[in-house]
Amino acid sequence: MTYRQEMGRLAREVAKLLAEGGTVPSQDIPAALAGHSSVVGLLRAVQADLSATEWRGVSELSLELARQPRINDQPLTSIIMAPTRSRAGDLWTRVAKAANFAQQEWDQSTMASRPFGDTAWSEIADVATLAEAVGLLDEDIAHSLNTVGRWREAADFRTSQTGLIGVAQEVRRLAGTGPLPTAQDLQPITPETVIPVPTPKQLPEALEHLTALINSANNLPPAQVELISRVVAETAVYAAGALRQPGDPAPAALRAHAERLSAVTGHSKRIAPLRMGSGKAITQAQQIHHMLRNLQLRGETLSPRVARAAARALPPITKGLLDAAERQVKRGLWLMSREGNGPMRWTASLGSTDEPRILNRLREAHKHGATVSRFVGLAPTGSKAKKQPSPIPARFSPDRSPTVAHPSPSSGKQLEHTAAADELLDFLTGGGGITLNQSAQGPVHPREPRRLLTRPVQMVA
Amino acid sequence: MNEISSIPTQPEPEHLAHTGDVLEAILLGELDLDARLSVGAALATLYDVFPPYNPRPAATESIDLRTGIRQALDALGSAVDEAGSVQEAVRAGRTARELRDLQDRL
Numbered sequence: 125m126t127y128r129q130e131m132g133r134l135a136r137e138v139a140k141l142l143a144e145g146g147t148v149p150s151q152d153i154p155a156a157l158a159g160h161s162s163v164v165g166l167l168r169a170v171q172a173d174l175s176a177t178e179w180r181g182v183s184e185l186s187l188e189l190a191r192q193p194r195i196n197d198q199p200l201t202s203i204i205m206a207p208t209r210s211r212a213g214d215l216w217t218r219v220a221k222a223a224n225f226a227q228q229e230w231d232q233s234t235m236a237s238r239p240f241g242d243t244a245w246s247e248i249a250d251v252a253t254l255a256e257a258v259g260l261l262d263e264d265i266a267h268s269l270n271t272v273g274r275w276r277e278a279a280d281f282r283t284s285q286t287g288l289i290g291v292a293q294e295v296r297r298l299a300g301t302g303p304l305p306t307a308q309d310l311q312p313i314t315p316e317t318v319i320p321v322p323t324p325k326q327l328p329e330a331l332e333h334l335t336a337l338i339n340s341a342n343n344l345p346p347a348q349v350e351l352i353s354r355v356v357a358e359t360a361v362y363a364a365g366a367l368r369q370p371g372d373p374a375p376a377a378l379r380a381h382a383e384r385l386s387a388v389t390g391h392s393k394r395i396a397p398l399r400m401g402s403g404k405a406i407t408q409a410q411q412i413h414h415m416l417r418n419l420q421l422r423g424e425t426l427s428p429r430v431a432r433a434a435a436r437a438l439p440p441i442t443k444g445l446l447d448a449a450e451r452q453v454k455r456g457l458w459l460m461s462r463e464g465n466g467p468m469r470w471t472a473s474l475g476s477t478d479e480p481r482i483l484n485r486l487r488e489a490h491k492h493g494a495t496v497s498r499f500v501g502l503a504p505t506g507s508k509a510k511k512q513p514s515p516i517p518a519r520f521s522p523d524r525s526p527t528v529a530h531p532s533p534s535s536g537k538q539l540e541h542t543a544a545a546d547e548l549l550d551f552l553t554g555g556g557g558i559t560l561n562q563s564a565q566g567p568v569h570p571r572e573p574r575r576l577l578t579r580p581v582q583m584v585a
Numbered sequence: 586m587n588e589i590s591s592i593p594t595q596p597e598p599e600h601l602a603h604t605g606d607v608l609e610a611i612l613l614g615e616l617d618l619d620a621r622l623s624v625g626a627a628l629a630t631l632y633d634v635f636p637p638y639n640p641r642p643a644a645t646e647s648i649d650l651r652t653g654i655r656q657a658l659d660a661l662g663s664a665v666d667e668a669g670s671v672q673e674a675v676r677a678g679r680t681a682r683e684l685r686d687l688q689d690r691l
Binding site: 131132134135136138139140141142143144145249250253254256257260296300301 | 634635658661662665666668670671672674675676677678679681682685
C-alpha cells in the first residue's frame with residue numbers, strides 16, 4: 125500500500141476509536157499506549173519534514189506533539205501478536221500497525237516526491253486533523269490509566285491534551301483557508317549501492333557518494349554519525365599529510381577540521397535512536413576507513429591531487445551529518461537521556477534550547493567547513509606569502525608543533541607529519557571503538573516562545 | 586452577481602448528507618438545552634469543512650432524539666468506512682463522538 129492509502133486506513137481506525145471510545149480495560153492498556161505512541165511518532169516525523177520546507181509558523185504543532193507522552197509498555201511486535209480483550213484494544217492495535225506502515229512509507233520516500241509549496245498544506249491539514257483526534261483520545265487513555273492506578277501517567281496525558289487540541293484546531297483551520305490540492309503519492313527511494321574503495325583513486329568519488337548516502341538517509345543513528353565523523357576526520361588528517369607545499373593553508377585547516385570532528389565523538393551514549401536506518405552510509409564510511417588504514421600500513425600517502433579532491437568533499441559530508449542529526453532530533457527520533465526524571469527517562473527534544481550536545485559539536489564542525497572549503501580551493505602561496513589569519517587552534521598549528529619525519533618502507537620517501545597530527549590520527553584510528561566520555565546535558569527549557577501562524581488568507585473570488 | 590453564488594462549494598458525501606438531515610430533524614423536535622447544544626455542536630463539527638458543502642433543502646419533519654442519534658451514528662459509521670480523505674474520516678469520527686457522549690447521558 126502507498127503512503128496515502130496507509131494514512132487513509134489510519135484515519136478510518138482513528139475515527140472508529142473516536143466514535144466508539146478509546147477507553148480500554150487494563151489488559152489492553154499496552155495496545156492503547158502503543159497505538160498512541162505510533163501515531164504521535166508518525167505525525168511528528170511528517171510535520172517536522174513539512175515545516176522544514178517553507179512554513180515555520182506551524183512549528184507550534186510540532187512542539188505540542190513533542191509534549192505528548194510516548195509510553196511503550198511492550199514492544200510493538202508483542203502487542204500486535206497478543207490477543208486483545210476489547211474492541212477499543214483491537215482498534216488501538218490496528219492504529220499502531222497503520223501508523224507504523226504509514227511512517228515506513230514516508231521514511232522510504234524520496235525527498236523530491238514529498239509535498240512542497242501549496243501541496244504541503246494538504247499534508248499539514250491531515251497532520252493537524254489527526255493530531256486533534258489524538259488530543260481527544262488522550263482523555264480515553266488517561267481514563268484507562270486512572271482505573272489501574274497509573275495516575276501520574278494519566279496526568280501527563282491530560283496535561284498535554286488541551287494544548288494539542290487547541291493548536292491542532294488552529295493549524296487545521298489555517299490550512300483550510302486556502303485550497304487543499306491533492307498531492308501526488310510518494311516515490312520510494314531507489315536502492316543505492318556502496319562504492320568499493322580498493323585504492324586512493326576511488327576516494328574522492330567515494331566521499332561524494334558518502335555525502336549522497338547521508339543526505340538521502342532518513343535515519344542515521346547517533347553512533348553512526350559519530351563513526352562517520354571519525355572517518356571524515358581521519359580523511360582530513362591524511363589529506364593534510366599529503367599537501368606539503370610550503371605556504372599552503374589547507375593542511376592546517378584540514379587538521380583543525382579533524383579536531384572539530386573528533387569532538388563529535390562521545391555523545392551518542394546519551395541518545396537513543398528509534399530507527400536504525402539502512403546502514404549504507406556507515407558501510408561506505410567503512411570502505412573509506414579500510415583503504416586509509418591499508419595506506420597507513422603500507423606507509424604510503426595520498427597524492428596531492430587526490431588529497432585536494434578528497435579535502436573538497438569533506439565539508440559537504442560534515443553538513444550532511446549536521447542536517448541528518450538536526451532532522452532526526454526535530455522529528456523526535458532521537459530520545460535524550462533524562463537522569464532522575466522518573467519513568468520518563470528517555471524523551472524527545474523539547475525544542476532548540478533542549479538539544480543533544482552532539483548537535484553543537486556538529487554545528488561547530490560545519491561552521492569550520494567553510495574555512496576548509498576556502499583554503500583547499502586556494503593555490504599555495506609559497507613560503508614568502510603573507511600569513512593568513514586562521515581559526516586553527518595552536519595545538520594543531522604546523523608552526524608550533526615539532527615536525528618529525530617518518531620513513532616510508534615502500535617508497536623510501538620521508539612523510540612529514542606534525543606530532544599533533546600523529547596524536548590526532550592515533551585517536552581517530554586507534555582501537556576501532558569510540559571512547560564515550562559524556563558530560564551532563566544542558567538545561568532543559570520545556571517551552572519555546574510561541575510563533576505566529578503565517579499562512580496568508582486566500583480570498584475567495 | 587449574487588455574492589453567495591460566487592462561493593465555491595463541494596458535493597456532500599451521501600452518508601454525511603444523511604447524518605446532517607437527521608441531526609437537523611432532531612433539532613426540530615422538543616429538546617432540553619443540553620441535547621440541543623450537543624446536537625448543534627455535532628452539526629457544527631460535521632460541517633466544519635472548506636469549501637462548504639452544496640446547500641440542500643432543510644428538514645421539515647422532526648425526529649425523536651434517541652432514534653435520530655442511532656440513525657446518525659449508523660450513517661457516520663458508513664461515512665468513516667467510505668471516507669475519501671483523512672479529514673473526512675476524522676470529522677465523521679469526531680461528530681460520532683459528540684453524539685455518543687450525548688447518547689451516554691440520556
